[in-house]
Amino acid sequence: MTSQDTEHEYTLRAPRYAVIQSRQVCWRCGHDTPVVGLLVPAEHEQLWIDDDPDLDEWERPDSASIVSHVSSLPATVLARLQAASPHYRMGSSKAAGDYFINHCVECGVVQGDHFLYGEPEGAFFLMSEGEVEATRATAIDEPFACRGDPSYSSLIDLLAQRVWPA
Numbered sequence: 001m002t003s004q005d006t007e008h009e010y011t012l013r014a015p016r017y018a019v020i021q022s023r024q025v026c027w028r029c030g031h032d033t034p035v036v037g038l039l040v041p042a043e044h045e046q047l048w049i050d051d052d053p054d055l056d057e058w059e060r061p062d063s064a065s066i067v068s069h070v071s072s073l074p075a076t077v078l079a080r081l082q083a084a085s086p087h088y089r090m091g092s093s094k095a096a097g098d099y100f101i102n103h104c105v106e107c108g109v110v111q112g113d114h115f116l117y118g119e120p121e122g123a124f125f126l127m128s129e130g131e132v133e134a135t136r137a138t139a140i141d142e143p144f145a146c147r148g149d150p151s152y153s154s155l156i157d158l159l160a161q162r163v164w165p166a
């Protein structure tokens, strides 16, 4: 399952979610720009896509997840993200095609998810408890769905425990 799969409108769903906010130094102009992302709790479900569509199945991982390369979102969720940052909108990256991408508040260039989520300097690549602390998260008690790529780590679980204390 990847974000390139376009047959399924949504591949991930959850009873609630959080908008996460951090800051990223723009790779082009060096401006410190706000960026937003999505966190879902351990109760989320992800669609396991089989070669035989009759065998597609919703699975329930035991961990919270941060979702990247989001290519489909309900309007309600997009509105929440854009309320936090109007610079989050559909855009294009050479590496991964069209998806919802953060854009630099100063120069407008895309801040691609590969960099934000996949590189140590990336705003949403959580490397330490200090970075978890520095990530702002706003819990939203509304149903969630998207098509995107979930990622998992013990630090993501730590962030989720802060958002949704047991």
Ligand SMILES: [Zn+2]
Residues within 6 Å of the ligand: 026, 027, 028, 029, 030, 031, 104, 105, 106, 107, 108, 109
């Ligand atoms: Zn910039």
